Amino acid sequence: MSTATALEVEGLSKTFGGSRALRDVGFSVRAGEIHGLVGENGSGKSTLIKLLCGFHSPDSPVPLRVGMVETELPLRAGEAARLGLAFVHQDLGLVPQVSVLENLLIDEIAADLSWRLSWSDQRRRANRMLSDFGLQYDLDQPIGRLRTTDRALVAIARAAARIRSAAIDAGEGGVLVLDEPTVYLPEHDRARLFEMMHSVAAAGVGLIFVSHDVDEVLANTDRITVLRDGRAVGTLTSAESTHEQVVGLILGRELAARVGAAAPPIEPTRSAYEIVGLVGGGARDIALSLQRGAITGLTGLPGAGFDDIPYLLFGANRASGGTLKIDGEEHDLTSMTPARALQLGMALIPADRQGAGAVGSLPVVDNLTLQVLGRYRRGPFLPRARMLRAAEEIAEAYDVRPRDPRMTYSSLSGGNQQKVLLAKWLLTEPQLLLLHEPTQGVDIGARAEIFTVLQRAARDTGCAIVIASSDHEQLAAVCHEVAIVRAGRVTERLRGADVTQERITEGCYSISDDEASAS
Amino acid sequence: MSVTTPEGATSPMDIHPPDTIRDERRRQAFKHAERFALVAAWLLIIVVFAIAKPDTFMTAANFQTIFGSQSVLAIVALALLTPLLAGDYDLSVGSMMGLSGMLVAILNAQHGWPLAVAVAVALGAALIVGLVNGFFIIYLGVDSLIATLGSGTVISGLILWMSNSATVAGVSPDLVSAVIETKLLGVSLVFFYALAIAIVLWYVFAYTTLGRRLLFVGRGRTVARLSGIPVGRIRLGALVTSAIIAAIAGIFYVGTTGAADPTSSASFLLPAIAAAFLGATCITPGVFNAWGTLVAVYFLVTGITGLQLLGVQTFVQQLFYGGALVLAVALSQLAHRRGERQA
Numbered sequence: 001m002s003t004a005t006a007l008e009v010e011g012l013s014k015t016f017g018g019s020r021a022l023r024d025v026g027f028s029v030r031a032g033e034i035h036g037l038v039g040e041n042g043s044g045k046s047t048l049i050k051l052l053c054g055f056h057s058p059d060s061p062v063p064l065r066v067g068m069v070e071t072e073l074p075l076r077a078g079e080a081a082r083l084g085l086a087f088v089h090q091d092l093g094l095v096p097q098v099s100v101l102e103n104l105l106i107d108e109i110a111a112d113l114s115w116r117l118s119w120s121d122q123r124r125r126a127n128r129m130l131s132d133f134g135l136q137y138d139l140d141q142p143i144g145r146l147r148t149t150d151r152a153l154v155a156i157a158r159a160a161a162r163i164r165s166a167a168i169d170a171g172e173g174g175v176l177v178l179d180e181p182t183v184y185l186p187e188h189d190r191a192r193l194f195e196m197m198h199s200v201a202a203a204g205v206g207l208i209f210v211s212h213d214v215d216e217v218l219a220n221t222d223r224i225t226v227l228r229d230g231r232a233v234g235t236l237t238s239a240e241s242t243h244e245q246v247v248g249l250i251l252g253r254e255l256a257a258r259v260g261a262a263a264p265p266i267e268p269t270r271s272a273y274e275i276v277g278l279v280g281g282g283a284r285d286i287a288l289s290l291q292r293g294a295i296t297g298l299t300g301l302p303g304a305g306f307d308d309i310p311y312l313l314f315g316a317n318r319a320s321g322g323t324l325k326i327d328g329e330e331h332d333l334t335s336m337t338p339a340r341a342l343q344l345g346m347a348l349i350p351a352d353r354q355g356a357g358a359v360g361s362l363p364v365v366d367n368l369t370l371q372v373l374g375r376y377r378r379g380p381f382l383p384r385a386r387m388l389r390a391a392e393e394i395a396e397a398y399d400v401r402p403r404d405p406r407m408t409y410s411s412l413s414g415g416n417q418q419k420v421l422l423a424k425w426l427l428t429e430p431q432l433l434l435l436h437e438p439t440q441g442v443d444i445g446a447r448a449e450i451f452t453v454l455q456r457a458a459r460d461t462g463c464a465i466v467i468a469s470s471d472h473e474q475l476a477a478v479c480h481e482v483a484i485v486r487a488g489r490v491t492e493r494l495r496g497a498d499v500t501q502e503r504i505t506e507g508c509y510s511i512s513d514d515e516a517s518a519s
Numbered sequence: 520m521s522v523t524t525p526e527g528a529t530s531p532m533d534i535h536p537p538d539t540i541r542d543e544r545r546r547q548a549f550k551h552a553e554r555f556a557l558v559a560a561w562l563l564i565i566v567v568f569a570i571a572k573p574d575t576f577m578t579a580a581n582f583q584t585i586f587g588s589q590s591v592l593a594i595v596a597l598a599l600l601t602p603l604l605a606g607d608y609d610l611s612v613g614s615m616m617g618l619s620g621m622l623v624a625i626l627n628a629q630h631g632w633p634l635a636v637a638v639a640v641a642l643g644a645a646l647i648v649g650l651v652n653g654f655f656i657i658y659l660g661v662d663s664l665i666a667t668l669g670s671g672t673v674i675s676g677l678i679l680w681m682s683n684s685a686t687v688a689g690v691s692p693d694l695v696s697a698v699i700e701t702k703l704l705g706v707s708l709v710f711f712y713a714l715a716i717a718i719v720l721w722y723v724f725a726y727t728t729l730g731r732r733l734l735f736v737g738r739g740r741t742v743a744r745l746s747g748i749p750v751g752r753i754r755l756g757a758l759v760t761s762a763i764i765a766a767i768a769g770i771f772y773v774g775t776t777g778a779a780d781p782t783s784s785a786s787f788l789l790p791a792i793a794a795a796f797l798g799a800t801c802i803t804p805g806v807f808n809a810w811g812t813l814v815a816v817y818f819l820v821t822g823i824t825g826l827q828l829l830g831v832q833t834f835v836q837q838l839f840y841g842g843a844l845v846l847a848v849a850l851s852q853l854a855h856r857r858g859e860r861q862a
Contacts, residue, residue: 316745342747350745359739361805370735370746373728382726 004031006206007085007175008065009073014047014230015059021047022058022230029206031067031173034197036217036238037210039227039250040505042471045210048227049179053087054080066175067167081107084166084174084205086159088181092151096144101126103143104158129161130154133196149189152181153196160200173204180210183303194220212301214246214509228252247509251502273432273464278322278333281308284488286322290432290464295454297479297499298468301508306485307351307468310434314341314348316356345431349421351440353414357421360410364400365391367409368420371428398423399449415446422453433457433465439474451478472504484508550804557801557811561818568825575828579705585820587699587707591616591772593816594713595787596794597720598764603795603807604724605757606737607656607663610788611671612765614678615648617784619769621678621687624779628689638770645766648674649759656758657751671788678781688778698774709771713813716764720809733757734806793844794819800850819843 010026022044029035039045050056057074064073066083075083087093094103102109104126109117126139135153143151156178163174178197182190197220201207211217217224218238225235226249234249278286282305290296300306311317313324315336322333326344341348350356358367368391369376376387391405398419400412409417418438425433438454439447455478457463469475475482482499484492484507492507568576575581595612602609619641626637648670655666699707724730735743736753743750768787773779797818798811819840826835 314745338745339747339749348745355739356741356745359735359742362734362738366731366734370731373731377728380727382728382731384725 004067004173005029005065006031006033006067006173007208009052009062011062012048012051012073013059013062014044014051014056020230022051025227025230025232027225027232027235029175029208030222031204031206032201033223034201034207034209034221036221036224037208037227038212038214038217038224038246040472043227043250044230045227046179047230049087049089049177049208049210052080052085052177067173081162082166084163085177086162086166086174087177087179088152088155088159090180090183092155092181094143094151094155097142099140100137100143100146100154101139103154104129104139104161106158107162129157132160133157133199147189149185149192152185152193156181156193156196156200160203160205163205164203173206175206175208176200177208178210180212180302182211182213182216183301190216212509214243214250218243218246226250243509247506250509251505272327274325275309275313276323276325278309278312278319279488280312280319280321280333281305281317282488283308283312283319283485286485286488286490288483288490290466291480292431292462292464293458294480295458295465295467295478297475297482297504298466298485299470299472299475299482299504299508300485302470304485304508305488306483307436307470309485310348310436310466310468311350312336313432313466314338314346314434316348316350342428345429347425347428347430347433349418349425349433349435349438351437353417353421354410358409358417358424361408363406364395364409364412364420365405368394368405368424368427371424394423394427395420398453413443413446414441415443415450418442418450419446419453422450426453426457429461430463433463434468435466436468437471438467438469439471447474454478472501472508475499475504476501482507553800553804554802557797557814557818561814561821564818564822564825568821568828572825572828576825581824581828583702583706585817585824586710588709588775589816589820590707590710590713591768591775592787592790592794592820593813594716594768594771595765596791596798596812596816597713597716597809598761598768599791599795600720600724600807600809600812601733601757601760601764602663602754604733604737605754606740607754607758608667609652609758609761609765610664610667610792611648611652611674612761612768612791613785613788614671614674615645615762615765616769616772616787617678617779617781618644618648618674619766620773620779620784621682621769621781623694623770623773624687624690625681627691627694628687634691634693641766641770642763645762646759649762650755652762653755653758657754675782675785678784682779682781684781686778686780690773690777690779692777694770694774695777698771709775712767712771716767717809717813724808789844790816790819790840793840793847796851797843797847800847805851815843815847 006029008028012022012025013020014022025044025048037045037048047056051058051073054075054077061072061074064071064075066085069083071079071083095106101123105122108122123139130136133153135157137146137150137154143154146154156176159176163176167174182193185193197207197209209217209221218241221238223235223237224241224246226233226246228250229252233252236245236249272292273290275286275288275290282303284305286305286309288296298306298309308317312319312322312333313336315333315338319333319336324331324333324336331344338348354360365388369387373382376382376390378386388405392403394400395403395405400416400419400423409420412420438450442450451474454465458465467475467479476499479499480495482494482504483490484494484504486508494503494507595616598612599609622641622644623634623637626632626640627634652667652670655661655670656663698709701708703711724733732743732748732753735746735748736750740750769784772784794815795807795812797815798813799805799807800811801814802808802811823836823839826839827833
């Protein structure tokens with residue numbers, strides 16, 4: 001590894017609305033180095049990547065150095081490519097229906113203005129891009145037919161080729177940014193990806209590797225920069241650091257003070273809901289019991305499958321296996337539908353509020369009353385005035401602001417949108433309320449109100465509540481119990497005094513012995 | 520599961536800057552203006568033509584044509600509304616109308632079946648067409664635009680085959696009498712039939728739980744599904760409804776002339792689509808609605824009749840209908856964008 005700098009940035013800040021996502025962040029990557037970037041959700045990792053690739057602009061322009069070139073962020077259009085700055089995002093940026101060949105050469109096809117494409121030429125070039133890394137694929141098959149791992153490898157090969165073609169002009173090594181490429185890869189396949197990353201680095205390219213998996217980062221990087229609350233809190237040398245050190249930096253020392261509020265008391269009752277052998281999406285074999293009147297948190301790292309569980313239980317996504325026992329009565333989850341789930345007293349509040357939870361272009365009143373329209377009917381009529389009056393009362397009770405139910409749903413803030421959804425579903429008096437990321441995009445004040453509503457619903461109506469979320473701080477604040485999901489299985493259940501942010505986060509990052517055999 | 524970052528969220532203060540009362544009044548006034556803009560435009564062109572051609576335009580006969588025979592077009596446009604609200608196109612309404620008219624004419628005039636039986640057969644055919652459309656669109660997942668474009672073309676072929684490409688005349692005068700000859704307040708009954716269909720649709724769309732569900736199915740299929748609404752059944756019902764209303768239009772169309780010709784029904788589709796989209800820009804802007812559609816039909820028909828009286832040739836129809844369709848969709852797109860900015 002040389003000591004030449006591949007990328008250096010300083011004083012990077014980004015503010016969204018009133019909240020600062022990044023504060024004065026600076027870090028540097030050496031040529032030929034694999035540099036890990038780790039931190040909790042919301043620590044600013046993705047903001048940092050989005051600033052580098054030009055998706056966001058920093059609060060004020062800051063100097064950026066790529067190789068020998070001094071420039072500044074935000075980059076001008078196309079500048080990243082000229083500088084040899086390439087990105088592989090989590091979604092890989094491939095077109096699944098199009099052939100491997102066309103995916104590899106998409107830049108050239110887009111830029112080539114000549115009338116005739118020389119397919120034999122393109123084929124040779126594509127083969128060279130792959131063979132540099134010892135890869136070989138049928139170039140004519142749609143890339144969607146390749147396994148996820150192979151698709152990731154193709155995406156990296158393409159990015160490496162982009163860097164090489166830029167570096168010819170700049171005479172430098174370039175930078176490859178990998179934004180959580182391993183999340184959806186099976187664990188035994190990840191080694192191939194790391195191998196490829198090392199061979200890219202060996203050519204003098206600096207790599208930035210974003211990942212949640214601390215062990216993976218420790219094993220495969222030269223240095224690690226840790227982000228916490230929008231600040232770069234330290235850069236460690238991987239070979240000299242331990243798992244505990246990195247997790248300690250991720251969580252921060254003032255953690256105990258941050259948790260503050262005591263977890264609500266548990267009232268253990270008999271468990272009313274029993275989930276057995278749930279398979280589907282990222283869930284491989286979920287076993288879980290839920291109590292009436294209790295709030296159960298589900299969490300894990302991205303890709304662990306915890307966030308599929310609410311959708312599978314409700315029948316929004318089809319499960320490929322599993323049963324739900326309600327007071328001992330068995331229900332097959334592979335044939336669950338939303339209509340059936342509603343009959344069983346379930347309710348689902350999805351993370352995608354405007355796409356799946358409510359219709360943004362329709363007024364609040366329609367979204368609010370959809371489940372209980374029968375209540376407002378008078379004979380054969382559904383009087384609008386009566387619905388509006390009822391909606392106003394509901395808006396009052398749930399403190400939806402502004403109160404006017406004729407406003408369109410999308411014009412409300414995130415917190416108020418969520419209150420409308422809570423009201424919509426609590427009006428149906430559910431027995432099992434499933435929520436996915438209920439406080440995403442919700443400001444702090446509204447969060448507290450939402451939690452109060454949930455706690456009241458659990459306490460007063462005996463409703464069992466499930467919250468799937470990656471926000472550990474909030475799970476610790478509201479849940480009676482938290483189940484941690486790793487690789488599609490519940491690996492740990494925290495109760496009572498154990499429900500703390502620290503324990504939850506540790507649980508997610510912990511190395512368990514059965515991990516290797518799990519997949 | 521797509522998990523978005525909370526970064527896109529803005530604080531409530533960003534979304535609702537404190538409105539002054541005057542701003543609010545101006546916005547309300549604008550909303551009212553928007554709701555009745557098309558009505559005003561209609562009245563305006565009536566005034567313009569009345570001044571330009573007082574002796575031919577402002578005659579009872581002319582208005583009887585506009586409100587009488589052209590009411591068939593209004594019914595075809597109303598037929599489109601239900602699937603449009605549910606988020607599907609039904610481009611087979613024009614052909615469906617032709618098929619039902621031809622069935623009535625052939626069975627009644629050529630085979631001597633009683634009118635009521637012929638009408639029942641035509642409605643039965645509509646039920647089948649609606650179910651077939653639904654089968655392809657909902658169960659096989661074919662895009663509604665493609666499925667109904669195809670089924671409409673197949674039906675046009677059937678009509679030509681059934682009729683040997685010839686006009687079938689001699690339909691029972693009872694039908695002609697019930698549709699066009701009998702007048703109420705100087706206007707043929709067909710106008711009141713169109714009005715009745717509009718009233719039923721308006722009531723169902725605005726004042727029933729079914730109407731709310733229809734709206735959710737059209738605007739947010741995922742939301743509807745996760746709310747336990749039987750999305751497939753509602754879409755199927757909408758397609759059957761459109762076929763049946765189109766069949767009713769076809770029966771009335773035969774009633775206006777006493778004969779069924781195998782090709783003219785095709786010319787009803789585009790004006791009907793134009794009217795449905797233009798109608799969605801008024802009364803309840805942004806939502807397909809029955810009253811807006813009626814206003815739009817009569818606006819378009821008045822415009823064309825007036826221009827023809829001014830001596831403009833028949834090609835103006837195509838210019839007018841085509842232009843109105845593109846303009847209506849462009850207007851609603853603009854209104855949509857403005858709505859998003861306001862939000």
